Amino acid sequence: MDGPALVSILRQGDTLVASVHTALDDSQMLRFQRDLVEQIGAQRARGVIIDVAALDVLDSFATSTLCDIAEMARLRGARTVVVGIQPAVAFTMVRLGMATPQFEVALDLDDGLEMLSADSASPAPGRRG
């Protein structure tokens, strides 16, 4: 991507931590999705954390993209937790009428990491069947 990174994807153990630093337009969102799903395979990640604390808007497209990422990650053998949804964003998502999104959530990065590590002994939900 040109200029300062809009998104960073860092590896921490067998977890990928993807942080969105600034508002993304739709095509940037889709590129993020593609990069992340590629990285899951390349890094053999078992868990993915997407930090959206910097986002002031999660509209229907952004939400559905996050859902897709979680589903694609699941098919690649990783579990996704979205962290850092701001209070105003949460309020708006509910008002907008979003059905309970198909991804797991945690309050912040620490909680997300804890959630994944607590579960790391047992197989990720997607691998069971």
Added chain:
Amino acid sequence: MTEAGATDSPEAVPGFDPEALLPVLRRVIGARVASRPDAEDLVQEALARMLKASDRIDPQTAEAYAITTARNLIATRWRDEMRFRERRHQLVEVDHAPTPEDSAVDAEDGRLMAEALSRFSDEDRALLLAHEVDGVPNAELADRIGSTAGAVGARLHRLRMRMRVEYLLIAEGIDPPTTRCRSVLYALASNDRRRRRESDVEGHLLECDTCYALSTRLQPHETTDDGTVRLAIERDADLVQARQAARELAAHLGFAKVELTVIATAVSEMARNVLKFAGSGTITLSALEQGRRGFRVVVADRGPGIPDLEAAVRDGYSTYRGLGLGLGGARRLMDEFDVVSRPGRGTIVTMTKWLEGNP
């Protein structure tokens, strides 16, 4: 090129009788200018101008010409006084002489104002001038015409809106193509929701290219000083820009943080609709001041329109990949939400959020 000796020769005998025009001029000017000496000055000046242009005046239309000339003079005077009033507070710090460009612009502006004023009925114009120029209070005007102060206020309000429309039409050199155009443009300028509906403003805009082009310039009626922002929606990046602009303007108006996110999200949904279905469009953001403060978003496109509007606003409906919350979702986020769409002509979404605690 020949010298135009004949055209402004003072010896040219006018084809009309100046004496016969005096009563007309006195009546027209006297009805509008309260001070008698001022009125007589204007009468003489109007006559002088007519004599100067006498070779261009058809005797048949001399009287009409006289009336127009008188009106223009009054309008110019009105405008000068308004300008003086507006700038009086600056008089102590006048630090630059007007440039030739300034005066050219002012003269042009004055001509436009005069022409706009000439399109009003005598009574309407007299009312406007009395209020705007002479500063006559509404109650006194009400006494004069046997009405109430409230009714006069409302009428003046409408007249000012009409003035904006006429001024714009003249400035743009536009002759509205249909008989409906004017009432639609007036309703648009008045920004009264009920009136907009009654005139089916959006429906007309989608059918009339002329009014569509003018509409964005008339939207921000009585906006606050925070002004209006108009953005083109053509690329993905414009979507992010639109919602950031909406957030900034709304923050400036005093909306709380949660509401800023709500507004930005609604803008995002509507801007995306434009990109997905129409390819391009415009978004107009404006501050409203109608007893209470509000924030209005108008999203307009010239796309294919929405075939089944009812279904589109219903939840879960979507013709593209997404959660299908676009219209229905945005409607839930905003306080007022109107969609007008015409197949093959386009869609206009108008949504408003009112600032709470600001009755």
